[in-house]
Amino acid sequence: MKKPEHFKEKPLVEKQVSGKQLNRRNFIAFGAFAGLSAVGYGGWRALMKAPLEKPGITAGRSVPLRRALNQNELFMRRLFSRNHLVKTYPVNMAAKNVRYNSDVGIAGKFNPADWKLNVKKKNGQTVSFTFDDIKKLPKTDIVFDFKCVEGWDQIQHWGGVKFIDFLEHMGLHDQTDAGYVGMMTPDKQYYVGIDMPSAIHPQTILAYEMNGQPMPVEHGYPLRLIIPVKYGIKNLKRIGEITFSNTRPPDYWAELGYDYYSGL
Numbered sequence: 001m002k003k004p005e006h007f008k009e010k011p012l013v014e015k016q017v018s019g020k021q022l023n024r025r026n027f028i029a030f031g032a033f034a035g036l037s038a039v040g041y042g043g044w045r046a047l048m049k050a051p052l053e054k055p056g057i058t059a060g061r062s063v064p065l066r067r068a069l070n071q072n073e074l075f076m077r078r079l080f081s082r083n084h085l086v087k088t089y090p091v092n093m094a095a096k097n098v099r100y101n102s103d104v105g106i107a108g109k110f111n112p113a114d115w116k117l118n119v120k121k122k123n124g125q126t127v128s129f130t131f132d133d134i135k136k137l138p139k140t141d142i143v144f145d146f147k148c149v150e151g152w153d154q155i156q157h158w159g160g161v162k163f164i165d166f167l168e169h170m171g172l173h174d175q176t177d178a179g180y181v182g183m184m185t186p187d188k189q190y191y192v193g194i195d196m197p198s199a200i201h202p203q204t205i206l207a208y209e210m211n212g213q214p215m216p217v218e219h220g221y222p223l224r225l226i227i228p229v230k231y232g233i234k235n236l237k238r239i240g241e242i243t244f245s246n247t248r249p250p251d252y253w254a255e256l257g258y259d260y261y262s263g264l
């Protein structure tokens with residue numbers, strides 16, 4: 001077939017090569033491609049056939065994949081520093097129509113007057129706080145890009161008390177030597193586990209305002225976790241209970257196969 005007049009072929013390789021050389025190159029390239037593909041395919045098959053992890057705090061993934069996720073967590077945790085801040089934005093860039101995602105543990109009738117926050121300390125003792133107790137604490141605002149693992153993100157504006165400030169003002173600072181913080185909805189249907197460095201990160205807040213207004217119930221009123229260093233799944237709406245422990249607390253999405261750490 002004759003090429004159209006305007007078609008100007010651009011040589012991929014400037015140097016002239018003989019047909020014989022080309023064949024040899026093609027042969028080697030194809031061999032390498034086939035070999036790597038076989039390794040890749042073999043690896044994929046092995047991964048697919050690998051035994052599933054024992055269901056527990058995490059579940060639903062093959063043993064080697066979970067091992068890789070845990071190694072990745074270790075690497076990221078060593079890299080993580082409290083001085084590293086998530087990018088923030090001017091307030092006027094915050095979305096007016098804030099996306100609403102899911103309602104595990106917050107569906108049905110709810111009377112905010114019945115709400116209180118129960119904090120279970122390492123020694124097993126429980127202390128409770130009212131909404132007023134929390135609103136008296138110093139308030140912080142943050143405007144950042146909220147990211148959901150399902151693939152959407154949105155610049156949002158939240159207000160509340162920094163988790164570290166809450167601990168300090170409520171005489172709970174000694175709890176920060178625990179490895180993890182667990183949070184649950186009052187009905188215990190949705191729950192998350194957070195490593196301590198992320199929990200006490202200066203941008204992690206117990207939020208009760210959205211766009212400078214009291215937060216709507218579907219977004220977690222009266223109190224939700226806003227933790228910009230994690231994906232949306234960890235940003236628990238309607239906190240009823242907070243726990244401290246050295247072992248990983250139960251985590252709703254980790255039990256369904258998602259990465260426990262879910263850091264950004």
Ligand SMILES: Nc1nc2c(c(=O)[nH]1)N[C@H]1C(S)=C(S)[C@@H](COP(=O)(O)O)O[C@H]1N2
Nearest residue numbers: 099100101102103104148190232235236237
């Ligand atoms: N109680 C509770 N908190 C939750 C969820 C949920 O289903 N129930 N979904 C999580 C997920 S996956 C995301 S992306 C965010 C969404 O928050 P939004 O509905 O305010 O957008 O909340 C998180 N917190």
Ligand SMILES: [Mo]
Nearest residue numbers: 148149232233
């Ligand atoms: Mo999400």
